Amino acid sequence: MIRKLISRVFRGNKNKGNRHEPAVIPVSSHGITRDRLSSGSRRTCETLQAEGFKAYVVGGAVRDLLIGADPKDFDVATNATPEEVRRCFRRSRIIGRRFQIVHVMMGQEVIEVTTFRGTLDETTKKDEHGRVLHDNVFGSQAEDAARRDFTANALYYDPTTETVIDYHHGVGDLKARTLRMIGEPRARYREDPVRMLRAVRLAAKLGLSIDPEAKKPIREMAELLENVPAARLFDEMLKLLTSGHSVKCITQLRDEGLHHGLLPLLDVILEQPLGEKFVMLALASTDERVRRGKGTSPGFLFATLLWHEVLAHWDKMKAKGEAKIPALFQAMDTVLDVQGEKLAITRRIAGDIKDIWALQPRFEQRAGKRPYALLEQPRFRAGYDFLLLRAQAGEIDMELVEWWTRFQNAEGDKRAEMLLPEAAGDKKKRRRRKKPANATPQASDA
Ligand code: ATP
Ligand code: MG
Numbered sequence: 001m002i003r004k005l006i007s008r009v010f011r012g013n014k015n016k017g018n019r020h021e022p023a024v025i026p027v028s029s030h031g032i033t034r035d036r037l038s039s040g041s042r043r044t045c046e047t048l049q050a051e052g053f054k055a056y057v058v059g060g061a062v063r064d065l066l067i068g069a070d071p072k073d074f075d076v077a078t079n080a081t082p083e084e085v086r087r088c089f090r091r092s093r094i095i096g097r098r099f100q101i102v103h104v105m106m107g108q109e110v111i112e113v114t115t116f117r118g119t120l121d122e123t124t125k126k127d128e129h130g131r132v133l134h135d136n137v138f139g140s141q142a143e144d145a146a147r148r149d150f151t152a153n154a155l156y157y158d159p160t161t162e163t164v165i166d167y168h169h170g171v172g173d174l175k176a177r178t179l180r181m182i183g184e185p186r187a188r189y190r191e192d193p194v195r196m197l198r199a200v201r202l203a204a205k206l207g208l209s210i211d212p213e214a215k216k217p218i219r220e221m222a223e224l225l226e227n228v229p230a231a232r233l234f235d236e237m238l239k240l241l242t243s244g245h246s247v248k249c250i251t252q253l254r255d256e257g258l259h260h261g262l263l264p265l266l267d268v269i270l271e272q273p274l275g276e277k278f279v280m281l282a283l284a285s286t287d288e289r290v291r292r293g294k295g296t297s298p299g300f301l302f303a304t305l306l307w308h309e310v311l312a313h314w315d316k317m318k319a320k321g322e323a324k325i326p327a328l329f330q331a332m333d334t335v336l337d338v339q340g341e342k343l344a345i346t347r348r349i350a351g352d353i354k355d356i357w358a359l360q361p362r363f364e365q366r367a368g369k370r371p372y373a374l375l376e377q378p379r380f381r382a383g384y385d386f387l388l389l390r391a392q393a394g395e396i397d398m399e400l401v402e403w404w405t406r407f408q409n410a411e412g413d414k415r416a417e418m419l420l421p422e423a424a425g426d427k428k429k430r431r432r433r434k435k436p437a438n439a440t441p442q443a444s445d446a
Pocket of ligand 1: 058060148150153195239292
């Protein structure tokens with residue numbers, strides 16, 4: 001009976017649908033009870049509703065709950081303006097300039113509360129390729145739904161009634177495990193080319209297939225990504241790489257033709273024959289960490305993605321007669337200057353990357369006091385994990401990693417016994433290295 005009702009609403013609602021009534025799906029059908037929400041998002045909705053506003057949990061969280069995945073965060077959508085939202089919560093602040101959203105602090109949680117967005121029209125500012133630049137009008141809930149990218153992302157959950165409000169057949173599409181674009185895919189990619197990357201990432205992460213209508217244009221429209229600001233691409237690529245499904249995403253991006261000069265980061269990943277094994281291992285290990293709920297650091301990730309570039313430059317510098325450590329530091333700077341800019345790597349992440357790279361030659365030193373000093377380095381663990389990946393990829397001998405594994409875990413005396421004898425040549429080399437031309441602190445103590 002309910003099913004019949006729902007499918008009738010769906011049928012009448014399949015097309016564009018701003019003006020159509022949405023399907024209101026009861027808990028008996030979708031099975032998501034309000035206790036599945038974070039307490040912060042639930043309380044945020046309840047407070048706004050008590051003040052007479054509409055408020056729903058929206059987007060990725062509803063989608064993830066419906067397919068049995070763990071939502072990353074719970075966003076709220078409302079018809080209250082940012083100013084009105086702010087007045088409802090003592091601990092809240094408005095952020096953003098163009099399209100303002102409100103961060104509501106609930107205990108440890110920060111809930112992102114967004115006012116329903118309105119329809120784009122002729123007055124919407126776009127660049128010469130049709131990419132939407134400003135998008136700051138408020139609208140109705142139906143308009144808000146139509147502005148979202150995929151049907152599965154346009155679902156609203158009301159914690160009070162435990163219903164899912166579905167304007168675009170999202171629940172049905174999710175059941176069919178399909179990622180379907182709302183509206184005409186080409187037009188939606190033109191408005192925002194990043195949606196192509198989102199399609200690939202969400203499909204890989206959620207095990208959905210991209211509806212052919214939405215999939216077909218990706219290949220032809222890929223070059224529109226060139227006009228997207230680097231910082232936005234970086235954010236999206238970082239999401240993709242830390243989704244827990246990076247290997248699948250990267251493989252699919254390659255299949256969709258979304259590489260070769262379009263995304264500098266993908267060029268780096270896919271176009272280095274020597275580094276491919278290393279990069280794929282690194283991505284697989286990141287995926288594994290994400291799935292086990294362990295943290296990942298962008299610094300570590302990018303250090304792996306760019307390592308073989310560093311190796312190539314390092315070899316060049318050494319061939320020119322530069323000493324080993326200064327050559328490494330010059331290679332690091334060259335790679336970060338070139339790639340860092342293209343990829344919009346932030347300064348802080350660049351610092352992390354350098355730390356990890358700079359530690360690598362220090363693992364080769366297994367005599368005297370130096371191994372002890374290395375253990376005390378705050379970045380030791382990341383450096384060691386990096387070393388392990390290098391060994392797994394066949395770049396260096398596994399014996400070195402095994403030595404460090406044992407050395408870390410050995411007790412005092414046992415540790416001392418492990419040290420290698422200081423080679424005579426080693427000392428001479430070290431004395432010579434005391435005054436390299438452009439020594440950095442790490443270089444001279446290495
Ligand atoms: P994730 O699991 O990565 O958080 P998500 O779908 O929640 O996936 P967010 O970036 O958190 O992604 O976006 C929240 C919601 O905002 C989406 O579910 C979607 O409804 C809408 N949205 C995000 N990006 C876009 C976009 N580029 N175009 C249209 N709607 C978007
Ligand atoms: Mg989200």
